Amino acid sequence: MAERPESSAHPQAAAIEVDDGDSFVEPDNASSTASLTSSVLKYRKLYGRTYHNFNPSDVEYWAPNDDKQNDGLDLNHQMLLILNDNKLYRSPIGPNPQRALDVGxxxxxxAIDFADENPSAEVIGTDVSPIQPSWVPPNVKFELDNAQMIPWPYPDDHFDIVHLRLMIGSISDWPAVYSEILRCLKPGGWVEHTEYDCDVTSDDGSQPKDAAMARWGPLFREAGEKIGQPFDLARGQKLYNWMKDAGFVNVKEHPFKLPLGPWPADPKMKDVGNYNLATTDQGLEGYAVYLFTKVLGWSLEETHVYLAKARKELRNKAYHTYFAA
Structure with a gap:
């Protein structure tokens, strides 16, 4: 997170203690859109999944927008609430924010939870897919928009907080986006951005080097390079440096690890691991199928063989793996 006009420390997330017990949960596999044109609502289809149709020649967003993928997003939201002790944000925005923007x-x-928690605020959520519910709090609205279309349709010095998360692989020019966020924030306003590293790793070497999930991060970074929209946002302090370069102050990093499965000994991290396993398993095909087949050139059969191996590994209680963020 960062404040509009410093911190030099770059903390590292602590190691997670392993639970040697048998606890394990099997993943379960089982608005303002009224004026949208019919073409936007006719989603593109690929291998039985649906994808956005918002300027498809200009916007390459790789994840599906169907119910299966969206259920995983909601599981992810619950996971992050548990991780952050039921807090929607860390930024010290004060008790009565007036305007908030949720990008992507x-x-x-x-956005809905923020609006419920902050009735003083007018909340806007933007996305390239009109998948949001129509029954929402009166102080929230959703707009179809692509964050890369700059300038944004908001005045200068407008928002108390701009929130982003899980935007990997969706933006080609992050410095330009951060400069636009700075313009739209009030002086003293905050931007908060949460991203994961695509790498699946273990601190104790329990994941074999030749594991399918050990290839997950490198494959996504390769795909991101091909489409010009990086997936490595959580690596090398990229977000930190882009915020600083844009002119933000009080830039703070909060690194954490997201275990894949209930292997941690700590009860809270065990819950986080269960949710992370569920959301990863739920979204695994959706994450991979477009990028692997249309960008990396894999066949659908090759993709499914890889995903079968990956799912088997996700269920292996001996692998103490995690995503870093």
């Missing part, structure tokens, strides 16, 4: 709002769940 997805199902709109963060």
């Amino acid at each position: 709002t997805g199902t709109g769940i963060w």
Whole structure:
């Protein structure tokens, strides 16, 4: 997170203690859109999944927008609430914010919760897919928009907080986006951005080097390079440096680890691991199928063989793996 006009420390997330017990949960696999044109609502289809149709020649967003993928997004929201002790945000925005913007709002769940928690605020959620519910708090609205279309349709010095998360692979020019966020924030306003590293790793070497999930991060970074929209936002302090370069102050990093499965000994992290396993398993095909087949050139059969191996590994209780963020 960062404040509009410093911190030099770059903390590292602590190691997670392993629970040697048998606890394990099997993943379960089982608005303002009234004026949209019919073409936007006719989603593109690929291998039985649906994708946005918002300027498809100009916007390459790789994840599906169907119910299966969206259920995973809502699971992810709950996971982050547990991780952050039921707090929607860390930024010290004060008790009566007036305006908030949720960029890449997805199902709109963060924007809706923020609006409920802050009735003083007018909340806007933007996305390239009109998948948000129509029954929402009166102080929230959703807009179809692509964050890369700059300038944004908001005045200078407008928002108390701009929130982003899980935007990997969706933006080609992050410095330009951060400069636009700075313009739209009030002096003293905050931007808060949460991203994961695509790498699946373990601190104790429990994941074999030749594991399918050990290839997950490298494959996504390769795909991101091909489409010109990076997936490595959580690596090398990229977000920190882009915020600083844009002119933000009080830039703070909060690194954490998201275990894949209930292997941690700590009860809270065990819950986080269960949710992370569920949301990862729910979204695994959706994450991979477009990028692997249309960008990396894999066949659908190759993709499914890889995903079958990946799912088997996700269920292996001996692998103490995690995503870093």
